[in-house]
Amino acid sequence: MKHAFVAGLAAVLLASPALAGTPLKCVGSTTITGAVFTPEVKAEIAQQAGVDVEAVGTSSGAGFKDLLEGRTACAMSTNTLEGLMGKAGLTANPGVKVYPLGGDKVVPIVHRNNAIKTKSLTKAQWAGVYSGKIANWSEVGGPNLPIVVVISADEGSATRQEVQKDIMGGAAYPENARKSTTTRDEVLAVAATLGAVGAVGKGLANNPGIAVMPDVLLKRNMILLAKDPVPPGFDAVLKYIAANKAKIGLE
Numbered sequence: 649m650k651h652a653f654v655a656g657l658a659a660v661l662l663a664s665p666a667l668a669g670t671p672l673k674c675v676g677s678t679t680i681t682g683a684v685f686t687p688e689v690k691a692e693i694a695q696q697a698g699v700d701v702e703a704v705g706t707s708s709g710a711g712f713k714d715l716l717e718g719r720t721a722c723a724m725s726t727n728t729l730e731g732l733m734g735k736a737g738l739t740a741n742p743g744v745k746v747y748p749l750g751g752d753k754v755v756p757i758v759h760r761n762n763a764i765k766t767k768s769l770t771k772a773q774w775a776g777v778y779s780g781k782i783a784n785w786s787e788v789g790g791p792n793l794p795i796v797v798v799i800s801a802d803e804g805s806a807t808r809q810e811v812q813k814d815i816m817g818g819a820a821y822p823e824n825a826r827k828s829t830t831t832r833d834e835v836l837a838v839a840a841t842l843g844a845v846g847a848v849g850k851g852l853a854n855n856p857g858i859a860v861m862p863d864v865l866l867k868r869n870m871i872l873l874a875k876d877p878v879p880p881g882f883d884a885v886l887k888y889i890a891a892n893k894a895k896i897g898l899e
Contacts, residue, residue: 671700672881676711676724677806678831680870683851684749684889684896697888699881705830709735709804712873716742721879725871726752726849727806732873735804747872749889750898753850754807754866757835757858759842764790765859774815774865777845780822785843796844798837801827810866811847851897870898 674685685703694700706714708725712732715723725732729746733739756774758765764785769777776782778797786792799821800808812818826844828834831852838844839857846858853860874882889896 670880671702672722672879672885673702673704673720674711674722674724674872675704675706675714675720677708677726677870678705679726679752679807679849679852680724680749681705682831683752683849684870684898689892689896692892693885693888697881697884699884701881701885707800707802707804708732708806710802712736712744713804715744715873715875721874722882723873725806725873726868727809728869729871729873731806731809735809743875744873745876747874747886749870749872749886750893750896752868752870752898753864754811754847754868755850755853755864756861757838757846757848757853758861759838759844760857760859762790762793762842762859764788765861768862771815774863775817775819778811778821778847779816779819780825781819793843796841797822797825798828798834798841798844798846799825800831800834801829806868807831807847807849810868815865 681703682705685701690701703724708727709732711720711723711725713736714720716736729744733741762785767789769788773782773788777788777795780797782788782795784792784794812821826837828837831848834846834848835852835855835858838846839855847865
């Protein structure tokens, strides 16, 4: 009787998608891994939707490349499909479909002890700050403190590209800009450097060592990308996110 019970329990466990299925692997935007696929959200998706999500943060461009080359069945991006295709040198859609998750805001961050933190700057001033044309916070009403620009080391980073295009008008970042491997590293670098400035998704700007300045640099959409047929569990994850946008912090 005991053996029969154990065998039955094993069959139930093996039938559970969360335990028996291959994890849903999504590669790409570190903003999405940090703001959407948090450990808490992934635990709820596993519990409620029966899907284990493996979110690997690289960059939007790198995730798109992995999707095209068959290394992942799901990519995460805060860039548009058109933007990703342009960066990849594509003129025709290679069979990729877009699945919106919700809205995101890119905000400027500085060290928590920087006196500039409560000021609002114009778009032209932000363009000067991020391009290095404005080299000291005193030039925009802040303390006499050299500005250290922190950006992603990955040129495929959607945030890096979008700030450069929409805020800086295509101007180059300063040659001495400090490079970070991930968005979380960017936040840590700003928290460790009094004169530093970064630009990150608002969902990741939650480190006590930084201050979020009052301006919103960009509003953009977070998306998942996949080819048909979508991977197992993909639709269930989308359904969970759509039903829990406010809880996750999406707009």
